[in-house]
Amino acid sequence: MVQQYLVKGRVQGVGFRWFVQYEAARIGLRGWVRNTDDGDVEVMAAGSPAQIEQLVLVLHKGTRGSRVDKIEVHPLAESEGDELQSFQIEGAW
Numbered sequence: 001m002v003q004q005y006l007v008k009g010r011v012q013g014v015g016f017r018w019f020v021q022y023e024a025a026r027i028g029l030r031g032w033v034r035n036t037d038d039g040d041v042e043v044m045a046a047g048s049p050a051q052i053e054q055l056v057l058v059l060h061k062g063t064r065g066s067r068v069d070k071i072e073v074h075p076l077a078e079s080e081g082d083e084l085q086s087f088q089i090e091g092a093w
Contacts, residue, residue: 001052002081005043006036007059009069016041016066017089023058024087027051031081034090046081 007016012035020033020043029052031045045055062068 001049002044002046002076002078002084003052003055004074004076005045005056005059006072006074007041007043007068008039008071009062010065010067011041011062012039014065015063019063019066020058021087021089024055027054027058029055029087030084031087032084032090033087044076044080044084045087046084 017033017035020041024031024033024043024045027047029045029047031043033041033043036042043055043059045052047055056071059071060068
């Protein structure tokens with residue numbers, strides 16, 4: 001199962017990407033998380049339906065300093081996940 005998420009709210013500058021990377025790797029997902037230019041966080045994840053379900057709970061929970069207002073979900077074709085590696089943060093300095 002491959003899903004793309006756009007997480008909206010106060011999700012930049014609060015450790016959200018690191019939180020998602022840690023939890024997604026712990027769950028065993030492949031993919032990435034990155035900030036968008038308009039203040040959101042984008043997530044691409046591939047794994048079993050049970051793993052994806054766990055990730056959704058993580059995204060809604062967020063970090064102590066974050067506030068998740070909305071999550072847009074975009075299901076993708078299985079082939080979109082073929083090249084995804086271990087879960088990582090993209091664009092981190």
